[in-house]
Amino acid sequence: MIGKNATRGAILGGTCINVGCVPSKRLITVSTFFEELRRRRYAGLDYEIQKIDYAKIVKEKNKVVGDLRNEKYKKILETMENVTFIGGTGKFIDANTISAGNKEIKSKHVLIATGARAAIPQIKGIEKASYLTNEEALSIDKLPESLIVVGGRALGLEFAQMFARFGVHVTLLQRSDRIIPNWEPEISRRLAKYLKESGVSIVTNATLAEIDSKKGSKSITTRVNGREVAFDAEEILFATGRTANVEKLNLNAAGVKLNERNFVKVDNELRTTAESIFAAGDVTGEPMLETLAAKEGNVATSNIFENAKKPINLNEVPSAIFTYPEAAMVGMTEEQVVKNRIKCSCSPVEFKLVAKASIIGDTRGIVKIVIDSKTKKILGVHMLAPHAADLVHEGVLAVKFGLTIDDIIDTVHVFPTLSEGLKLAAQSFYEDVSKLSCCTV
Numbered sequence: 001m002i003g004k005n006a007t008r009g010a011i012l013g014g015t016c017i018n019v020g021c022v023p024s025k026r027l028i029t030v031s032t033f034f035e036e037l038r039r040r041r042y043a044g045l046d047y048e049i050q051k052i053d054y055a056k057i058v059k060e061k062n063k064v065v066g067d068l069r070n071e072k073y074k075k076i077l078e079t080m081e082n083v084t085f086i087g088g089t090g091k092f093i094d095a096n097t098i099s100a101g102n103k104e105i106k107s108k109h110v111l112i113a114t115g116a117r118a119a120i121p122q123i124k125g126i127e128k129a130s131y132l133t134n135e136e137a138l139s140i141d142k143l144p145e146s147l148i149v150v151g152g153r154a155l156g157l158e159f160a161q162m163f164a165r166f167g168v169h170v171t172l173l174q175r176s177d178r179i180i181p182n183w184e185p186e187i188s189r190r191l192a193k194y195l196k197e198s199g200v201s202i203v204t205n206a207t208l209a210e211i212d213s214k215k216g217s218k219s220i221t222t223r224v225n226g227r228e229v230a231f232d233a234e235e236i237l238f239a240t241g242r243t244a245n246v247e248k249l250n251l252n253a254a255g256v257k258l259n260e261r262n263f264v265k266v267d268n269e270l271r272t273t274a275e276s277i278f279a280a281g282d283v284t285g286e287p288m289l290e291t292l293a294a295k296e297g298n299v300a301t302s303n304i305f306e307n308a309k310k311p312i313n314l315n316e317v318p319s320a321i322f323t324y325p326e327a328a329m330v331g332m333t334e335e336q337v338v339k340n341r342i343k344c345s346c347s348p349v350e351f352k353l354v355a356k357a358s359i360i361g362d363t364r365g366i367v368k369i370v371i372d373s374k375t376k377k378i379l380g381v382h383m384l385a386p387h388a389a390d391l392v393h394e395g396v397l398a399v400k401f402g403l404t405i406d407d408i409i410d411t412v413h414v415f416p417t418l419s420e421g422l423k424l425a426a427q428s429f430y431e432d433v434s435k436l437s438c439c440t441v
Contacts, residue, residue: 001077001083001084001085001086002086002088002089002090002098002100002105003085003086003087003088004087004088004089011069012069012073012074012077012087013068013069013072013073014115015115015116015117015282015290016290017065017068017069017072017073018065018069019134019135019138020134020290021290022064022065022068023061023062023064023065023138024134024138024158024159024162024322025322026060026061026064026065027057027058027061027138027162028158028161028162028322028324030057030061031161031162031163031165031166032165032324034052034165034166035165035198035324037049041361041362042361052166052167054141054142054143054166055141055142058139058140058141059141061138086100086101086103088100088101089248090105090249091248091249091250091253092110092249092250092251092253092254092256093250093253094253094254095110095253095254095255095274095275095276095277096108096110096276098110108276109276109277109278109304110254110276110277110278111277111278111279111280111297111300111301111304112249112256112264112272112277112278112279112280112283113279113280113281113283113293113297114244114245114246114249114283115244115245115281115282115283116242116243116244116245116263116282116283116288117133117242117243117245118133118134118135118238118239118240118241118242118243119240119241119242119243120133120238120240121150121208121238121240123208123209123210123211124209124210124211125210125211125212125213126211128213129211129212129213129218129236130213130218131211131213131218131235131236131237131238132235132236132237132238133237133238134155134159134237134239137159137237143163143166143167143168144163144168144233144234144235145168145169145234146168146169146170146171146232146233146234146235147160147163147168147169147170147171147233147234147235147236147237148170148171148172148173148218148220148231148233148235148236148237149163149170149171149172149173149237149239150173150208150220150236150237150238150239150240151172151173151174151238151239151240151241152172152173152174152175152176152178152179152180152181152202152204153179153180153239153241154180154319154320154321154322155239156172156174156237156239157172157179157180157191157195157321157323158321158322158323159237159239160172160195160200161195161198161200161323161324164195164198164199164200165198165199169199169201169233170199170200170201171200171201171203171231171233172195172200172201172202172203173203173206173208173220173222173231174202174203174204174205174206175205175206175207175208176204176205177204177205178192178204179191179192179195179202179204180321180327182333183327183329183333183382184329184333184334184368184382186348186366186368186382187327187329187366187368187382187383187384190364190365190366190384191321191323191325191327191384194323194325194364195323203222203224203229203231205224205225206222206223206224206229207222207223207224208220208221208222209221209222209223209228211236216234217232217233217234218232218233218234218235218236219231219232220236242282242288243262244258244262244263244264244282244283244284244285245283246258246262246263246264246283251264254274254277255273255274255277256272256273256274256277256279257272257273259285261285263283263284263285264279264283264284264285266278266279266284268311268312268313269299269300269303269309269310269311269312270284270296270299270300270303270312271303278300278303278304279300280293280296280297280299280300281293281296281297284296287314287317287319289317289319292314292317295312295317296312299311299312315331315332315399316330316331316396316399316400317330318330318392318393318395318396320388320389320392322389324386325362325364325365325384325385325386325388326383326384326385326386326387326388326389327383327384327388328382328383328388328389328391328392329380329381329382329383329392330380330381330392330395330396330399331370331378331379331380331381331395331399332370332379332380333370333380333382334346334368334370334380336380337370337372337379337380342372342379343372343373343374344370344371344372344373344379345370345371345373345429346368346369346370346371347368347369347425347428347429348366348367348368348425349366349367349368349421349424349425349428349433350363350365350366351363351364351365351366351367351384351385351421353421353424353433353434354385354418354420354421354424355415355416355420355438356415356416356417356418356420357385357386357418357421359416360386362386364384364385364386365383365384365385365386365388365421366383366384366385367381367382367383367384367385367421367422367424367425368381368382368383368425369381369382369395369405369422369425369426369429370382371404371405371429375404376404376405376406376429377402377403377404378395378398378399378402378403378404378405378408379399380399381394381395381396381398381399381422383395383421383422385418385421386418387418391418391419391421391422394408394419394422395422405426405429406426408422408423408426409423409426409427411423415438415439416438424436
């Protein structure tokens with residue numbers, strides 16, 4: 001195992017534990033809690049909001065990250081008797097030989113899992129400008145007064161709302177005509193509304209033209225609907241996608257080719273264009289999810305050592321956006337189903353119809369199920385709701401095992417729970433669920 005990371009902030013454990021999921025979700029959780037205090041959701045509770053100490057919040061986040069890195073990576077690595085860890089950078093000499101430091105390692109098979117890092121757009125002035133990526137944004141211990149977030153997909157939305165809830169003036173620039181353009185339009189529009197209520201100013205159809213960095217201020221010039229508009233802020237955060245860590249691998253020597261987006265090209269069994277070399281995780285491209293990377297690593301290993309010929313089915317892999325409310329999805333969108341010439345039915349249900357939502361005092365969100373209208377088979381589940389990332393897994397099982405809406409309706413759900421939202425969405429194909437009493441089968 002050759003483990004030096006290409007990403008500056010990612011040491012043992014890689015992106016997720018160091019500069020990805022763990023630290024970002026910790027800060028998002030704190031910002032959500034702070035927002036809850038300010039909102040005063042429940043009548044009868046009276047309290048004073050003290051000024052936040054962001055440096056302490058970051059210090060505590062660093063401790064959480066350090067503890068998990070030690071417990072979940074360092075200590076576990078030390079127990080692996082058959083693993084030799086080399087903390088260096090590896091590169092191919094040929095398909096079966098890798099150079100790492102002053103060593104040459106021969107192997108029948110190689111698994112490439114070098115991950116990805118922030119992709120920065122090549123616009124005028126970028127080479128002289130100072131800016132933040134997810135790594136730096138998670139490490140600053142002083143909140144800027146204002147922030148421009150470039151990018152309206154998961155990472156950009158999470159950071160935009162998080163900083164806005166901490167009191168930062170946030171402007172989000174998105175190239176397309178809506179945020180998260182690959183999600184259901186109902187989810188996109190509703191989430192944009194909630195983000196604006198959190199204090200995020202969203203500008204769509206914004207094409208970057210130039211960036212300028214001055215002392216104490218940054219500026220981005222864009223074209224918005226044909227007009228040139230400049231946006232100024234104390235800091236700029238780029239959330240414009242990821243690029244594969246492949247430059248130092250000398251892939252040509254091994255016969256490993258890249259795809260059209262410069263990620264390692266693999267088939268559905270995760271074999272590269274070199275017969276003996278496999279690849280897994282972010283280095284192979286979207287979707288870039290830690291749990292998918294782990295699944296791919298497991299599948300690739302089985303295919304290497306057992307010739308298992310296991311495939312990866314990305315259609316059954318869920319995605320989530322950890323704004324609040326959260327967004328989550330699995331399977332196909334309505335647009336994808338129509339493109340596949342399947343006659344579909346879709347039935348969005350307002351989350352305000354879920355009794356538990358009223359009980360907790362947060363009725364924001366919708367649930368949308370996409371089905372094959374002939375078979376009633378569930379093809380996709382799309383949610384925007386409190387804790388949607390936890391709730392989506394019933395939908396994952398439905399898509400994975402080809403369940404129908406009748407299977408969901410026939411399943412007893414605990415009352416009162418937020419998970420009843422999916423059952424209501426299934427029932428909505430048959431009746432007006434706004435006229436149902438609680439727990440109606």
